[in-house]
Amino acid sequence: MSTMFADTILIEPLNFWGGARVKPKDTKNSEPVYEPATGRVLCDMIPCGEEVDEAIKSAHSAYLKWSKLSGMERARIMLEAARIIRERRDEIARAEVANNGKSITEAQVDIDVAWQCIEYYAGIAPTLSGQHIQLPGGSFAYTRREPLGVCVGIGAWNYPFQIAAWKSAPAMACGNAMVFKPSPMTPVTAVMLAEIYKEAGVPDGLFNVVQGGAETGGLLCHHPMVAKVSFTGSVPTGKKVMEMAAKGVKQVTLELGGKSPLIIFKDCELENAIKGALMANFLTQGEVCCNGTRVFVQREIMPQFLEEVVKRTKAIPVGDPMCEETRMGALISKPHMEKVLGFIKQAKEQGAKVLCGGERFVPSDPKLKDGYFVSPCVLDNCRDDMTCVKEEIFGPVMSVLPFDTEDEVLQRANNTTFGLASGVFTRDIARAHRVAENLQAGTCYINNYNVGPVEVPFGGYKMSGFGRENGQVTTEYYSQLKTVVVEMGDVESLF
Numbered sequence: 001m002s003t004m005f006a007d008t009i010l011i012e013p014l015n016f017w018g019g020a021r022v023k024p025k026d027t028k029n030s031e032p033v034y035e036p037a038t039g040r041v042l043c044d045m046i047p048c049g050e051e052v053d054e055a056i057k058s059a060h061s062a063y064l065k066w067s068k069l070s071g072m073e074r075a076r077i078m079l080e081a082a083r084i085i086r087e088r089r090d091e092i093a094r095a096e097v098a099n100n101g102k103s104i105t106e107a108q109v110d111i112d113v114a115w116q117c118i119e120y121y122a123g124i125a126p127t128l129s130g131q132h133i134q135l136p137g138g139s140f141a142y143t144r145r146e147p148l149g150v151c152v153g154i155g156a157w158n159y160p161f162q163i164a165a166w167k168s169a170p171a172m173a174c175g176n177a178m179v180f181k182p183s184p185m186t187p188v189t190a191v192m193l194a195e196i197y198k199e200a201g202v203p204d205g206l207f208n209v210v211q212g213g214a215e216t217g218g219l220l221c222h223h224p225m226v227a228k229v230s231f232t233g234s235v236p237t238g239k240k241v242m243e244m245a246a247k248g249v250k251q252v253t254l255e256l257g258g259k260s261p262l263i264i265f266k267d268c269e270l271e272n273a274i275k276g277a278l279m280a281n282f283l284t285q286g287e288v289c290c291n292g293t294r295v296f297v298q299r300e301i302m303p304q305f306l307e308e309v310v311k312r313t314k315a316i317p318v319g320d321p322m323c324e325e326t327r328m329g330a331l332i333s334k335p336h337m338e339k340v341l342g343f344i345k346q347a348k349e350q351g352a353k354v355l356c357g358g359e360r361f362v363p364s365d366p367k368l369k370d371g372y373f374v375s376p377c378v379l380d381n382c383r384d385d386m387t388c389v390k391e392e393i394f395g396p397v398m399s400v401l402p403f404d405t406e407d408e409v410l411q412r413a414n415n416t417t418f419g420l421a422s423g424v425f426t427r428d429i430a431r432a433h434r435v436a437e438n439l440q441a442g443t444c445y446i447n448n449y450n451v452g453p454v455e456v457p458f459g460g461y462k463m464s465g466f467g468r469e470n471g472q473v474t475t476e477y478y479s480q481l482k483t484v485v486v487e488m489g490d491v492e493s494l495f
Contacts, residue, residue: 010043010095014187014211016194017055017179019204024211025051031213033187036101036330037321039370045187047212052219055179055208059150060225062205063177067147071126071173078122078172081200085115085165085193092192096161097321099188101330101372102284104322114165114193117454117470121173128174128475138488145479147175148227148251152220154241155190156232157183157332158287164190166469167230168197168207174478176227177206181220183233184213185332214240221245228478231255232289235463253467253477255289256460257392258420261413262292262449263403263435266300268425272447274308276425277398280449282316282376285331286340286396290421290458292449294389296409299402306380306400310355313376313398319363330372331395337372340395344377347388347399353381358397384412392418406431414440419461423449442468 015022024046032041048055066074085092093107100107130143153167164180171178182190190209197207210216214237221229221244230253231241238254245252262280264273280292297305321329331337337360344358358377362369376396382389389399403409413422422441426432436444442459445451452458457471467477 010098010188012043014043014045014191015048015051015055015209016191017058017205017208017210019198021191022051024048031184033099033185034333035098036332037098037368037371039334039372042099042188045184045211047184047216048210049216049219052179052210052216052223055210056150056220056223056225058205059177059179059208062203063147063149063175065203066172066177066206067175069175071128074173074175075122075125077201078118078125078169081197081202082115082119082122084196084199085111085118088196089115092161092189094322095189095192097329099186100157100160101321101332103326103329104324105327106284110159110162113452113454114162117162117165118169120454121169124472124475125173128479130481135485139486140488141483141485144482144484145174145475146482148478148480149176150226151176151178151228151230151478152226153178153180154217154220154229154231154233155180155182155186157186158284158289160186161189161193163232164193168193170469170474171230171478172202172206174475176478177208179208179210179220179226181210181212181216184211187211217241218244221250222247224248226250228252230467230477238465251477253469254460254465255458255467255469256420256463256465258289258291258418258460258464259294259390259392259416260290260292260418260421260423260441261294261296261439262423263409263413263425264295264297264301264305265406265424265426265428265431266298267427268301269427269447270301270304270308273425274305274312276423276445276447276449277309278312280423281398282313282328282396283450285328285374286376287332287394288450289392289464290443290450292421292423293393293397293399294413295398295400296403296413297400299404302400302402306355306378309398309400310378313378314356316376318361318373318375320365320368328376328396331374332372334372336394337374340374340393340397343388343391343393343395344379344397347379347382347386350386350388351381351383352379352386352388352399354378355380384415390416406435410435410438414438417463420464421445
């Protein structure tokens with residue numbers, strides 16, 4: 001079955017294992033998947049039940065072949081996958097937009113980041129190595145970095161294709177197989193990645209896609225043949241994943257939410273700080289876990305900052321995400337849009353002042369009238385104890401707070417259970433590094449925000465999770481170390 005949406009063809013079924021798409025056994029629990037920009041049904045997401053077992057067994061047989069290849073052999077196949085993604089970038093990006101609602105301009109960048117990630121880990125695959133340790137009397141030991149086996153990836157709906165690449169690339173570079181479950185709201189593009197890996201030459205079953213929600217996730221986390229679970233999503237679901245994985249003592253990587261601080265000192269380059277604040281809040285309609293949604297601005301420059309930020313926020317073109325000029329698309333779903341609008345209403349009740357936006361937006365194009373659009377919003381007059389400052393809204397809402405001194409703002413910035421990202425704008429080099437040292441977060445951006453090169457590790461402190469994605473260090477989270485001790489003399493026995 002295929003449907004035409006915004007000149008992109010959607011092919012079903014959306015499950016994939018054993019090197020091919022697989023029709024679901026049981027269609028009774030299907031859920032509609034919506035196109036955020038129009039509000040119409042794109043396709044049905046049919047969750048996997050007992051078939052999860054087939055997908056995992058298929059992954060295990062592929063792992064046995066893949067793990068025997070050298071790093072160079074794995075790299076060659078991964079580079080071919082990266083090349084195919086580059087070639088099909090626009091087609092994948094259009095499917096991503098139809099399913100996620102973000103602007104085509106952003107979606108194209110996401111697809112570029114995906115192939116760059118696969119290319120990066122292809123380069124790392126041949127470098128994986130161990131140590132040689134000399135012991136007395138000519139004896140020695142060595143270590144081997146070995147794969148874990150079948151890894152499970154559970155994705156989020158804000159970066160569907162990119163997260164599938166971020167999880168599969170390091171896993172595959174280390175010699176593992178992966179069974180990936182996309183978010184039930186964005187089931188469309190992960191299977192495109194599966195087909196690309198197959199075409200590039202991975203063994204059948206190496207990257208499988210199973211669709212479903214919490215129940216399917218539970219089957220994956222509890223399966224005895226699964227060695228590791230990497231999850232991107234909310235804190236409450238992350239806790240559940242960790243709990244389920246604990247039953248089988250499985251390794252876990254958790255990339256959870258955030259309420260990150262962005263600190264703007266009066267000695268900053270104001271133009272850059274303003275651009276930084278917009279980039280920290282309005283990418284992907286504000287549906288980004290590392291967004292700097294608590295913007296602390298030193299009191300002296302607050303008036304200039306607000307005036308300029310509001311002016312530029314009002315000028316953001318919201319509308320048809322398939323259109324090149326659009327800079328903000330639609331939120332993921334109707335319930336999510338209502339939740340975001342609810343946060344804004346509550347902020348007003350608690351005394352915040354809406355300087356612009358924060359309302360449902362209806363584009364002039366009649367086919368977009370039922371889309372889930374919200375005009376980007378700036379909130380002033382915020383206090384640290386307001387819900388809009390404490391909880392992750394996951395929408396286009398920037399909360400601005402004044403501060404006076406460095407010590408005070410650091411204490412306030414760290415007064416949160418989250419710790420995913422943070423940022424500081426200042427021209428004082430000592431202050432920049434001092435603030436970076438003292439912020440309790442997995443990433444600190446100095447004089448920029450939301451730049452995420454694949455060479456750089458990404459992950460949380462505190463309740464924003466643990467483990468890392470991207471960068472060299474991630475191979476440690478997808479492999480295990482074996483020590484081999486070699487005796488060259490006779491055994492000295494106490495018995």
